[in-house]
Amino acid sequence: MISTYIRLYLVAFFWGGTFVAGRSLSGVVDPVSAAFFRFAIASLLLLAITITRESLQRIDVKQLLVVIALGASGILAYNLFFFNGLTLIAAGRASLIIALNPVFITIASALIYREPLPKRRILGIFLSLSGAIIVITRGQPLTVFDSGIGRGELLIFGCVISWTLYSIIGKTAMKGLSPLVSVCYSSIAGTILLFCAMLLQGDLAAVVNYPPKALIALLYLGMFGTVIGFLWYFQGIQIIGASRAAVFINFVPVNGVLLATLILGEPLTFSLLTGGALVVTGSYLANSTPRKS
Numbered sequence: 001m002i003s004t005y006i007r008l009y010l011v012a013f014f015w016g017g018t019f020v021a022g023r024s025l026s027g028v029v030d031p032v033s034a035a036f037f038r039f040a041i042a043s044l045l046l047l048a049i050t051i052t053r054e055s056l057q058r059i060d061v062k063q064l065l066v067v068i069a070l071g072a073s074g075i076l077a078y079n080l081f082f083f084n085g086l087t088l089i090a091a092g093r094a095s096l097i098i099a100l101n102p103v104f105i106t107i108a109s110a111l112i113y114r115e116p117l118p119k120r121r122i123l124g125i126f127l128s129l130s131g132a133i134i135v136i137t138r139g140q141p142l143t144v145f146d147s148g149i150g151r152g153e154l155l156i157f158g159c160v161i162s163w164t165l166y167s168i169i170g171k172t173a174m175k176g177l178s179p180l181v182s183v184c185y186s187s188i189a190g191t192i193l194l195f196c197a198m199l200l201q202g203d204l205a206a207v208v209n210y211p212p213k214a215l216i217a218l219l220y221l222g223m224f225g226t227v228i229g230f231l232w233y234f235q236g237i238q239i240i241g242a243s244r245a246a247v248f249i250n251f252v253p254v255n256g257v258l259l260a261t262l263i264l265g266e267p268l269t270f271s272l273l274t275g276g277a278l279v280v281t282g283s284y285l286a287n288s289t290p291r292k293s
Contacts, residue, residue: 004235004239007235011229011233011236011248014224014229015256016253016256017255017259019092019098019256019259020259021218021220021225022083022221023094023260024217025083026086026087030206031080031087032083033198033204033207034079035076036194037207037222038079038222038226039075039187039191039222040191040194040195040222041218045227046188049231053180054178056181063176067182067185068189070186071187071191071193073162073169074162074166074186075187075191077165078163079194084155085152085155085158086152086156087152088155089156090264091256092266093156094152095257096132096256096257096279097132097153098156098253099132099252100128100129100132100279101163105167106125108164108167109168112168120286124284124286126282127279128282129282130275131279132279134271134278135271135275135279136153137271139269139270140271166186179234180234233245249283250280
């Protein structure tokens with residue numbers, strides 16, 4: 001059991017590190033190519049693991065359409081927003097905006113599946129949104145009315161919308177497939193879509209000129225940020241349950257901010273700390289269930 005908790009924390013650590021790795025690629029690898037190579041690596045590893053541990057299940061037309069929708073939302077759209085956004089804003093800020101993922105999934109679940117929204121969750125949603133506004137506006141919410149929200153923040157917020165769609169689509173329609181097979185197939189579908197995007201905007205041959213630092217970042221994103229992260233997270237869900245495993249997701253923005261400060265030298269401003277604390281606390285409240293006495 002202890003090893004499960006350690007692995008779940010490491011997942012949060014790895015996912016926090018993806019913001020630093022993505023930011024380090026800014027100006028070195030174009031966003032489309034970065035997204036493609038990340039998931040080309042991940043798809044090959046996932047394919048090998050799926051064949052070894054389970055088997056490649058056949059899917060019908062409906063499941064194929066769902067797999068394509070998952071790849072389009074959670075892989076293609078999410079990563080294009082992610083890497084483009086990180087060319088414009090700091091990794092720590094981006095990690096705190098993406099920390100809204102569980103909050104928006106909670107809201108979508110309430111609207112679509114009519115899941116209850118007790119006061120605890122409503123408070124959590126309010127705190128998270130308040131914290132996000134503080135982070136996005138750098139502690140000056142009224143500036144939204146004057147200059148609006150920056151393009152980088154809007155792109156990273158696109159990650160939140162994309163991941164919410166990915167989660168809802170997966171919950172609604174991916175029936176009859178194991179989590180590993182679902183992740184594998186959606187990763188492959190997303191990689192194919194990213195390859196098509198790269199043919200239009202990216203540069204496949206440029207990989208031979210990438211510096212070692214960029215190659216290491218891509219390997220980290222593909223192996224630790226995607227394959228190991230997903231596998232250990234799903235294993236944690238199987239052992240201790242989804243609700244308890246999801247609590248560890250709250251460590252992702254914390255690790256993202258700390259790693260961005262330590263590795264990239266990004267400043268820790270008061271608005272970042274205050275807004276971050278509200279986002280993390282609100283996300284926890286929105287996704288936790290009070291213990292019965």
